[in-house]
Amino acid sequence: MSPSARSKGKPIIALRNVSLEREGMRLLDSIDWEVYPGEQWAIIGQNGAGKTLLLKIVATYLWPSRGKVEVLGKEFGKIALQRLRDKISWVSSALEEELPQDQPVIDVLFTGYFSTLRLFDKPTPQIIRRAKRLLKLMGLQGREGQVFRTLSAGEKRKVLVARAIMKKPRILILDEVCAGLDPVARKDYLESVQRLVRRERDITVLFVTHHLEEIFPGITHILGLKHGRVIFSGDKETQLNTRNITSLFGEGIELRKVNHTYHLVVQ
Numbered sequence: 589m590s591p592s593a594r595s596k597g598k599p600i601i602a603l604r605n606v607s608l609e610r611e612g613m614r615l616l617d618s619i620d621w622e623v624y625p626g627e628q629w630a631i632i633g634q635n636g637a638g639k640t641l642l643l644k645i646v647a648t649y650l651w652p653s654r655g656k657v658e659v660l661g662k663e664f665g666k667i668a669l670q671r672l673r674d675k676i677s678w679v680s681s682a683l684e685e686e687l688p689q690d691q692p693v694i695d696v697l698f699t700g701y702f703s704t705l706r707l708f709d710k711p712t713p714q715i716i717r718r719a720k721r722l723l724k725l726m727g728l729q730g731r732e733g734q735v736f737r738t739l740s741a742g743e744k745r746k747v748l749v750a751r752a753i754m755k756k757p758r759i760l761i762l763d764e765v766c767a768g769l770d771p772v773a774r775k776d777y778l779e780s781v782q783r784l785v786r787r788e789r790d791i792t793v794l795f796v797t798h799h800l801e802e803i804f805p806g807i808t809h810i811l812g813l814k815h816g817r818v819i820f821s822g823d824k825e826t827q828l829n830t831r832n833i834t835s836l837f838g839e840g841i842e843l844r845k846v847n848h849t850y851h852l853v854v855q
């Protein structure tokens with residue numbers, strides 16, 4: 589272990605030499621990745637690079653074919669997975685399709701606490717207070733009683749993030765959560781996510797995206813994946829450069845940073 593790694597304490601996520609094979613194909617190849625407390629990561633790469641598969645391993649939904657995985661200090665194979673899953677929340681567009689749309693917004697948040705799709709349990713006053721506080725933080729105060737179906741796409745996405753952190757997870761996985769939002773809704777959404785992450789101090793975000801403009805200022809680290817391999821990994825400021833981005837997306841692109849936002853310029 590390097591001296592700098594030692595000073596950061598124990599990693600929240602540690603993958604060593606992790607590979608995943610399916611039907612004779614190596615979908616993830618010898619992945620080494622460490623995430624430390626206080627870091628917020630973006631995971632980038634083209635379609636099919638292996639981003640979702642990698643995060644499914646972190647979230648304990650997939651078992652690697654080879655290598656060692658430790659999440660929140662627990663080594664896979666040695667612990668009850670359900671307890672670990674309770675500390676990891678996942679938001680994706682698939683979740684939006686699965687959720688019953690006829691529930692009031694506040695009930696959707698409660699289902700996040702109880703890990704169900706529909707509300708069957710009675711929330712305590714403490715849970716109700718937390719749900720209201722999170723809605724306010726997302727700029728959705730006054731929307732508690734609105735039926736989820738009637739929200740705009742941007743508002744729905746905000747509710748889903750608030751729902752995901754109701755149970756105070758340590759790891760929040762956001763897999764392409766901005767897809768389909770217009771630029772203004774996207775900016776507003778990312779600002780509320782950032783607000784939430786800043787307020788809920790113990791959460792580590794793993795933010796998957798194809799779009800560098802979505803890498804919000806609170807993201808501190810970046811992992812570049814291509815064909816199941818890590819192309820670069822580490823501190824955002826040093827790793828996000830034209831050379832690394834070219835290795836990921838190909839020649840003829842240039843990386844620009846304007847007002848804390850990164851842009852890809854295709855020549």
Ligand SMILES: Nc1ncnc2c1ncn2[C@@H]1O[C@H](COP(=O)(O)OP(=O)(O)OP(=O)(O)O)[C@@H](O)[C@H]1O
Nearest residue numbers: 610611613615633634635636637638639640641642
């Ligand atoms: N069970 C499986 N059997 C065979 N191949 C699979 C299986 N599951 C996933 N793959 C393949 O693994 C590759 C990586 O998939 P993954 O979903 O991780 O990509 P991704 O980086 O998340 O892409 P996207 O940006 O499009 O979501 C893809 O080529 C996919 O077809």
Ligand SMILES: [Mg+2]
Nearest residue numbers: 639640641763
């Ligand atoms: Mg994916």
